[in-house]
Amino acid sequence: MTTPPIHVVGGGLAGSEAAWQIASAGVPVVIHEMRGVRGTEAHKTDDLAELVCSNSFRSDDAENNAVGLLHAEMRLANSLIMASGDAHQVPAGGALAVDRDSFSAAVTARLEAHPLVTVLREEISGLPPAEWDQAIIATGPLTAPSLAEAIRAETGADALAFFDAIAPIVHFDTIDMETAWFQSRYDKVGPGGTGKDYVNCPMDKDRYFAFVQALIDGGKTEFKEWEGTPYFDGCLPIEVMAERGVETLRHGPMKPMGLTNAHDPAVKAYAVVQLRQDNALGTLYNMVGFQTKLKHAEQVRIFRMIPGLKNAEFARLGGLHRNTYINSPVLLDGSLQLKSRPGLRFAGQITGCEGYVESAAIGLLAGRFAAAERLGRPLSTPPATTAFGALLGHITGGHIVSDDEPGKRSFQPMNVNFGLFPPLDPGTKLKPEGFEGRFRGKDKASAKKRAVTARALADCKAWLGLEMRQAAE
Numbered sequence: 097m098t099t100p101p102i103h104v105v106g107g108g109l110a111g112s113e114a115a116w117q118i119a120s121a122g123v124p125v126v127i128h129e130m131r132g133v134r135g136t137e138a139h140k141t142d143d144l145a146e147l148v149c150s151n152s153f154r155s156d157d158a159e160n161n162a163v164g165l166l167h168a169e170m171r172l173a174n175s176l177i178m179a180s181g182d183a184h185q186v187p188a189g190g191a192l193a194v195d196r197d198s199f200s201a202a203v204t205a206r207l208e209a210h211p212l213v214t215v216l217r218e219e220i221s222g223l224p225p226a227e228w229d230q231a232i233i234a235t236g237p238l239t240a241p242s243l244a245e246a247i248r249a250e251t252g253a254d255a256l257a258f259f260d261a262i263a264p265i266v267h268f269d270t271i272d273m274e275t276a277w278f279q280s281r282y283d284k285v286g287p288g289g290t291g292k293d294y295v296n297c298p299m300d301k302d303r304y305f306a307f308v309q310a311l312i313d314g315g316k317t318e319f320k321e322w323e324g325t326p327y328f329d330g331c332l333p334i335e336v337m338a339e340r341g342v343e344t345l346r347h348g349p350m351k352p353m354g355l356t357n358a359h360d361p362a363v364k365a366y367a368v369v370q371l372r373q374d375n376a377l378g379t380l381y382n383m384v385g386f387q388t389k390l391k392h393a394e395q396v397r398i399f400r401m402i403p404g405l406k407n408a409e410f411a412r413l414g415g416l417h418r419n420t421y422i423n424s425p426v427l428l429d430g431s432l433q434l435k436s437r438p439g440l441r442f443a444g445q446i447t448g449c450e451g452y453v454e455s456a457a458i459g460l461l462a463g464r465f466a467a468a469e470r471l472g473r474p475l476s477t478p479p480a481t482t483a484f485g486a487l488l489g490h491i492t493g494g495h496i497v498s499d500d501e502p503g504k505r506s507f508q509p510m511n512v513n514f515g516l517f518p519p520l521d522p523g524t525k526l527k528p529e530g531f532e533g534r535f536r537g538k539d540k541a542s543a544k545k546r547a548v549t550a551r552a553l554a555d556c557k558a559w560l561g562l563e564m565r566q567a568a569e
């Protein structure tokens with residue numbers, strides 16, 4: 097009996113990788129890609145896995161950088177995107193940058209040449225039909241409107257964002273807690289909360305005025321034509337609010353009411369910046385209401401003016417652009433399957449990851465999960481200690497829903513970063529063998545990264561080994 101195919105909708109970074117993984121497992125796959133029949137606002141060619149903007153896969157340093165680690169794990173997992181990236185790289189220092197045309201042409205050629213892969217050029221305008229018992233939707237940030245509408249109808253009105261308003265995210269251990277303090281407004285205790293769920297950074301009047309002026313003067317990123325509708329109600333960029341009047345922010349996201357400075361209760365702050373826990377581990381905090389289209393370097397400069405954030409390191413900077421992504425932590429199970437429609441998976445940026453590499457990595461996982469299911473093998477998910485697992489955890493469950501605004505989604509797209517990984521075991525030896533002299537903060541931070549990446553690669557190899565044994569049984 098022939099194995100029925102798995103259908104992949106969208107032949108971008110995620111869909112191409114998913115299809116490759118499925119075919120490599122010996123299962124037939126059909127890619128349905130609309131380019132060739134209908135274009136998007138950003139793609140320029142009909143090639144699969146087109147890079148719509150930069151040609152960089154970012155750092156290739158697997159020891160010290162989370163995306164470099166993800167590269168390494170993907171190479172271990174027979175990634176087509178990484179193999180093609182490596183084969184078509186151009187000099188870029190420690191980064192992996194590629195010749196975009198030959199990269200996409202190579203991905204297209206490998207897929208088209210594979211005997212188990214069929215590429216159909218067509219737009220899929222509704223959810224997959226019932227006869228596609230196994231399907232993956234990987235239609236990306238620019239999903240065609242009719243399919244987006246069908247997804248919205250299936251998942252509920254609040255479940256699909258069409259516009260991405262992102263606020264910066266800060267590594268908690270870089271916040272100065274001698275200046276900032278934990279407190280929820282009016283000490284309100286929400287479900288699962290403690291009344292101390294926010295980090296608060298106080299400002300006096302002079303600092304506040306200087307900060308508002310810096311926001312107004314700061315360099316902004318211009319909207320591109322395709323970015324269409326400027327803003328959604330309720331997510332105005334912080335600098336646009338600042339331009340509406342010097343007191344606007346103090347009556348909006350920076351209001352000081354219901355907060356008492358734990359370090360100096362007698363002094364009332366003129367304004368307060370709040371940060372909300374962003375992941376279950378408590379290693380990342382997002383700046384509440386600080387969605388912005390300031391240029392990245394300007395964000396770093398201006399947000400470090402905030403007391404308590406002088407030395408802040410950002411896991412992600414803010415931005416505003418059209419995006420289509422689902423509320424994955426609510427809608428998907430741990431194997432990227434839509435809870436309401438078993439057999440239908442999502443992959444790539446539409447799941448709420450961000451970036452070429454992350455999208456391809458989630459495509460890789462969705463492809464492996466779907467193939468395992470088709471072949472009747474047990475589904476094994478990557479350990480949380482790996483970059484694969486950390487990213488999957490972010491998408492399928494690792495975020496916090498706000499206590500103060502019940503029902504409000506707090507899940508936002510993100511690149512892979514060290515804040516998503518579980519902490520090291522307390523006894524982990526960080527000092528290299530034979531290390532003499534002072535082990536300074538900087539040495540410790542790099543040693544920690546190296547320990548996290550070494551653990552990840554070992555656990556990833558063990559996971560892939562287990563999968564191979566299961567395949568052989």
Ligand SMILES: Cc1cc2nc3c(=O)[nH]c(=O)nc-3n(C[C@H](O)[C@H](O)[C@H](O)COP(=O)(O)OP(=O)(O)OC[C@H]3O[C@@H](n4cnc5c(N)ncnc54)[C@H](O)[C@@H]3O)c2cc1C
Pocket residue numbers: 105106107108109110111128129130131135136138139145146148149150151152218219220221234235236237238239240243443444445446450451452453455456
């Ligand atoms: C303007 C812009 C600039 C970006 N710049 C960068 C950057 O510099 N670096 C970076 O890392 N990331 C960047 N990104 C994000 C990047 O696009 C994604 O991370 C990555 O391409 C997502 O991969 P994907 O496979 O999920 O989606 P895509 O690569 O977009 O692939 C989705 C595919 O689905 C197809 N499709 C859509 N709807 C349908 C349908 N109904 N039927 C059939 N096919 C359909 C599309 O034609 C497309 O080929 C940018 C995104 C945008 C929009």
